[in-house]
Amino acid sequence: xxxxxxxxxxxxxxxxxxxxxxxxxxxxxxxxxxxxxxxxxxxxxxxxxxxxxxxxxxxxxxxxxxxxxxxxxxxxxxxxxxxxxxxxxxxxxxxxxxxxxxxxxxxxxxxxxxxxxxxxxxxxxxxxxxxxxxxxxxxxxxxxxxxxxxxxxxxxxxxxxxxxxx
Amino acid sequence: xxxxxxxxxxxxxxxxxxxxxxxxxxxxxxxxxxxxxxxxxxxxxxxxxxxxxxxxxxxxxxxxxxxxxxxxxxxxxxxxxxxxxxxxxxxxxxxxxxxxxxxxxxxxxxxxxxxxxxxxxxxxxxxxxxxxxxxxxxxxxxxxxxxxxxxxxxxxxxxxxxxxxxxxxxxxxxxxxxxxxxxxxxxxxxxxxxxxxxxxxxxxxxxxxxxxxxxxxxxxxxxxxxxxxxxxxxxxxxxxxxxxxxxxxxxxxxxxxxxxxxxxxxxxxxxxxxxxxxxxxxxxxxxxxxxxxxxxxxxxxxxxxxxxxxxxxxxxxxxxxxxxxxxxxxxxxxxxxxxxxxxxxxxxxxxxxxxxxxxxxxxxxxxxxxxxxxxxxxxxxxxxxxxxxxxxxxxxxxxxxxx
Amino acid sequence: xxxxxxxxxxxxxxxxxxxxxxxxxxxxxxxxxxxxxxxxxxxxxxxxxxxxxxxxxxxxxxxxxxxxxxxxxxxxxxxxxxxxxxxxxxxxxxxxxxxxxxxxxxxxxxxxxxxxxxxxxxxxxxxxxxxxxxxxxxxxxxxxxxxxxxxxxxxxxxxxxxxxxxxxxxxxxxxxxxxxxxxxxxxxxxxxxxxxxxxxxxxxxxxxxxxxxxxxxxxxxxxxxxxxxxxxxxxxxxxxxxxxxxxxxxxxxxxxxxxxxxxxxxxxxxxxxxxxxxxxxxxxxxxxxxxxxxxxxxxxxxxxxxxxxxxxxxxxxxxxxxxxxxxxxxxxxxxxxxxxxxxxxxxxxxxxxxxxxxxxxxxx
Numbered sequence: 001x002x003x004x005x006x007x008x009x010x011x012x013x014x015x016x017x018x019x020x021x022x023x024x025x026x027x028x029x030x031x032x033x034x035x036x037x038x039x040x041x042x043x044x045x046x047x048x049x050x051x052x053x054x055x056x057x058x059x060x061x062x063x064x065x066x067x068x069x070x071x072x073x074x075x076x077x078x079x080x081x082x083x084x085x086x087x088x089x090x091x092x093x094x095x096x097x098x099x100x101x102x103x104x105x106x107x108x109x110x111x112x113x114x115x116x117x118x119x120x121x122x123x124x125x126x127x128x129x130x131x132x133x134x135x136x137x138x139x140x141x142x143x144x145x146x147x148x149x150x151x152x153x154x155x156x157x158x159x160x161x162x163x164x165x166x
Numbered sequence: 167x168x169x170x171x172x173x174x175x176x177x178x179x180x181x182x183x184x185x186x187x188x189x190x191x192x193x194x195x196x197x198x199x200x201x202x203x204x205x206x207x208x209x210x211x212x213x214x215x216x217x218x219x220x221x222x223x224x225x226x227x228x229x230x231x232x233x234x235x236x237x238x239x240x241x242x243x244x245x246x247x248x249x250x251x252x253x254x255x256x257x258x259x260x261x262x263x264x265x266x267x268x269x270x271x272x273x274x275x276x277x278x279x280x281x282x283x284x285x286x287x288x289x290x291x292x293x294x295x296x297x298x299x300x301x302x303x304x305x306x307x308x309x310x311x312x313x314x315x316x317x318x319x320x321x322x323x324x325x326x327x328x329x330x331x332x333x334x335x336x337x338x339x340x341x342x343x344x345x346x347x348x349x350x351x352x353x354x355x356x357x358x359x360x361x362x363x364x365x366x367x368x369x370x371x372x373x374x375x376x377x378x379x380x381x382x383x384x385x386x387x388x389x390x391x392x393x394x395x396x397x398x399x400x401x402x403x404x405x406x407x408x409x410x411x412x413x414x415x416x417x418x419x420x421x422x423x424x425x426x427x428x429x430x431x432x433x434x435x436x437x438x439x440x441x442x443x444x445x446x447x448x449x450x451x452x453x454x455x456x457x458x459x460x461x462x463x464x465x466x467x468x469x470x471x472x473x474x475x476x477x478x479x480x481x482x483x484x485x486x487x488x489x490x491x492x493x494x495x496x497x498x499x500x501x502x503x504x505x506x507x508x509x510x511x512x513x514x515x516x517x518x519x520x521x522x523x524x525x526x527x528x529x530x531x532x533x534x535x536x537x538x539x540x541x542x543x544x545x546x547x548x549x550x551x552x553x554x555x556x557x558x559x560x561x562x563x564x565x566x567x568x569x
Numbered sequence: 570x571x572x573x574x575x576x577x578x579x580x581x582x583x584x585x586x587x588x589x590x591x592x593x594x595x596x597x598x599x600x601x602x603x604x605x606x607x608x609x610x611x612x613x614x615x616x617x618x619x620x621x622x623x624x625x626x627x628x629x630x631x632x633x634x635x636x637x638x639x640x641x642x643x644x645x646x647x648x649x650x651x652x653x654x655x656x657x658x659x660x661x662x663x664x665x666x667x668x669x670x671x672x673x674x675x676x677x678x679x680x681x682x683x684x685x686x687x688x689x690x691x692x693x694x695x696x697x698x699x700x701x702x703x704x705x706x707x708x709x710x711x712x713x714x715x716x717x718x719x720x721x722x723x724x725x726x727x728x729x730x731x732x733x734x735x736x737x738x739x740x741x742x743x744x745x746x747x748x749x750x751x752x753x754x755x756x757x758x759x760x761x762x763x764x765x766x767x768x769x770x771x772x773x774x775x776x777x778x779x780x781x782x783x784x785x786x787x788x789x790x791x792x793x794x795x796x797x798x799x800x801x802x803x804x805x806x807x808x809x810x811x812x813x814x815x816x817x818x819x820x821x822x823x824x825x826x827x828x829x830x831x832x833x834x835x836x837x838x839x840x841x842x843x844x845x846x847x848x849x850x851x852x853x854x855x856x857x858x859x860x861x862x863x864x865x866x867x868x869x870x871x872x873x874x875x876x877x878x879x880x881x882x883x884x885x886x887x888x889x890x891x892x893x894x895x896x897x898x899x900x901x902x903x904x905x906x907x908x909x910x911x912x913x914x915x916x917x918x919x920x921x922x923x924x925x926x927x928x929x930x931x932x933x
Contacts, residue, residue: 026281026498026500030500030502033280033502033503034500036501063410064410064505064512065514065516067527067529069518072520072526081514085421085423112405112409113539115539116535116536124244139240148245203719211823212823227723314898317899318812319896319897319898320623321896324623390812390897394901550821552901
């Protein structure tokens with residue numbers, strides 16, 4: 001399926017839950033790998049993902065990457081790059097949540113790959129994934145203050161009594 | 167902190183209670199009290215391939231659960247990139263997968279080139295592919311050799327390193343570095359190919375084929391090695407795809423998926439090579455032996471590709487390898503997910519540009535990180551010795567797992 | 570040799586307790602001196618043979634071609650700090666290496682180095698060796714438990730299971746020889762095999778043995794070869810060498826039961842391992858390859874050449890063990906037990922049975 005058809009299908013099935021389709025026009029590769037679709041209602045992301053995975057003419061069985069993104073305007077995004085290994089088409093979803101309430105439903109039950117990627121997103125960006133089975137910090141210490149990949153993150157002066165900038 | 171942050175408590179797994187004995191004669195023996203033991207494997211341990219800690223919950227010697235703890239080698243790659251210009255990121259990319267730094271460089275350079283819309287010249291592509299394949303062989307040599315170490319065979323490791331030395335020599339001659347190259351730049355290369363390298367390559371392919379055979383005889387088809395790896399750590403294809411496994415880990419499960427073929431980049435579409443998949447030759451599809459065997463086959467396929475590259479080499483092309491390197495790299499607003507096939511799997515870069523000289527966000531999909539996340543899935547119910555064998559067959563590089 | 574030494578001391582000190590004590594001490598220290606010298610050679614051999622297997626040079630800096638490397642290593646071990654973990658069970662932890670070494674060393678008492686030298690000529694020599702070397706198990710268990718380290722404990726548990734299991738096939742293999750020779754005296758077993766290579770028990774034993782007329786003892790040969798192979802495999806396991814080095818499996822258990830040991834205590838474990846390697850090789854050579862007997866009958870025979878033959882045969886087995894170590898991967902613990910209980914023991918029992926039947930058949 002082409003991206004346009006998938007967009008159409010999603011819009012038809014998730015009326016008003018999905019937003020507009022952002023197409024990168026710089027090159028064919030960019031169009032294929034850089035375009036994404038907005039998801040306006042974050043709480044529906046798991047259902048949309050499940051739909052994308054299980055619909056027989058979509059079969060997005062592979063979550064290529066789940067990434068978090070600080071948009072710089074007090075909102076965070078979670079980007080899902082999806083691929084169907086059998087039907088060989090590619091799609092991307094982007095869900096945006098406010099900094100005040102960064103809660104996104106977890107998609108671990110859809111793709112197990114999301115497990116560690118969501119933990120990393122929580123670790124680095126402080127996005128909470130509802131329904132994640134084991135949401136702990138993964139790369140940083142458990143008591144690390146703050147979420148370093150947020151744009152407003154300030155390196156703490158001291159960490160556990162040690163001066164941070166040597 | 168929200169309650170979801172609370173550390174997961176691993177509940178005592180209850181032993182299966184034997185069915186009630188009906189017969190009056192047989193007296194049910196008193197069950198002895200047993201406890202589960204938590205064994206911390208790592209961070210300093212000979213076979214965690216770096217600083218990884220595995221919290222293994224053992225019932226006797228059987229692995230009940232295994233929780234990897236990462237982060238000992240975390241160097242804030244993603245945070246760093248936000249303060250660096252695009253070319254300055256390349257040395258950091260080198261330090262991610264330090265056993266296949268050329269491939270990582272290639273992946274990053276391609277991602278930025280795609281973002282910028284640059285097309286590099288024919289000669290540059292050839293040199294890139296040649297070095298990527300050599301680097302792939304070097305990486306697989308380490309993987310196969312250290313896997314032998316994990317199983318207890320020391321000798322193949324040194325045979326592998328002997329050949330890896332030649333590859334590093336070629337890299338050293340060309341760019342001066344042996345491990346962290348900073349060689350593939352956005353739009354070109356840092357140095358032109360050293361004139362000796364093509365000759366060395368021809369020689370190397372011959373020698374390396376002999377080594378391949380030798381390692382097969384000494385390690386792969388050794389009865390003990392087969393016994394240790396066959397039917398161990400079986401990863402089912404659907405679990406592999408769902409868990410995001412890529413590279414030899416995915417192909418070992420019998421899924422024919424290689425980005426060099428399925429999403430061709432650079433000039434891979436011009437060369438003939440076969441995608442090696444696990445067939446369950448010695449046990450089940452997707453066991454440790456299959457993963458090892460896929461690496462052995464891929465090593466051979468890479469040699470085939472190198473031979474073809476040498477055949478088709480554009481000898482008459484004398485363009486400067488830095489001809490297409492842009493003076494100032496400032497991609498337009500946009501984002502891209504670009505991926506390449508690394509020796510360990512799919513290396514992806516998700517780069518968001520907001521019209522600045524440094525990336526707004528650069529998220530890495532590191533194959534070793536994702537593959538490692540499947541460790542606890544496939545190691546349950548095996549022995550400690552098998553846990554080591556499974557970990558070795560995943561072939562992680564901690565620099566890339568922790569970034 | 571004991572008598573000669575005693576006479577010499579009596580002539581110097583007179584007939585008293587002191588001369589006896591000195592004689593006994595000197596006489597029993599011979600294997601210790603031998604072990605120390607042999608350990609140096611074996612360590613160097615391990616380095617150089619592994620280098621040869623792996624296509625490299627090995628140590629080259631210490632002395633000419635690196636021959637002084639083991640000396641340097643031992644000096645290093647002597648200087649190292651003797652660490653004891655805080656939570657270790659100190660008595661057990663401290664005494665374990667000595668027990669392990671004692672077990673290996675005591676086995677040397679019954680090894681016939683030559684016609685004129687055997688520490689103690691017991692009529693139950695081989696039986697004594699089997700039982701005394703089982704003491705190593707106690708030491709290993711103490712080391713594993715005393716270290717208060719999970720890796721050590723697991724290594725010790727594995728080691729104990731392994732050594733005890735593999736004593737059965739080794740015992741069965743030894744039993745075949747004992748049945749044929751009719752003796753457990755190491756010196757007598759060796760003496761029986763005199764007169765050339767064809768009389769070794771590997772090739773069916775002496776052709777003059779009572780009851781075996783002429784060449785009929787060749788009928789025993791296939792069974793003796795099987796017994797020999799069983800013994801070699803079992804002895805590899807008893808010394809914890811690859812492919813049976815599961816107790817100290819480097820890639821899993823770091824260093825097994827001696828993870829926490831350093832300095833001379835570690836050196837004692839190390840030396841015990843090497844002493845054990847020679848001991849099992851020597852036992853194999855006594856039982857199957859004629860011990861100190863020359864392979865050419867009386868040519869190159871005699872007490873002095875006896876030392877040479879015995880040590881050469883023992884070192885051959887050490888070489889074999891080193892060679893195997895650097896070639897093969899490691900078995901898993903359940904596979905190890907499989908090899909022992911389901912392969913070696915049935916074959917060993919069958920061999921004993923067949924040899925017994927043949928003896929009854931021929932001897933009547």
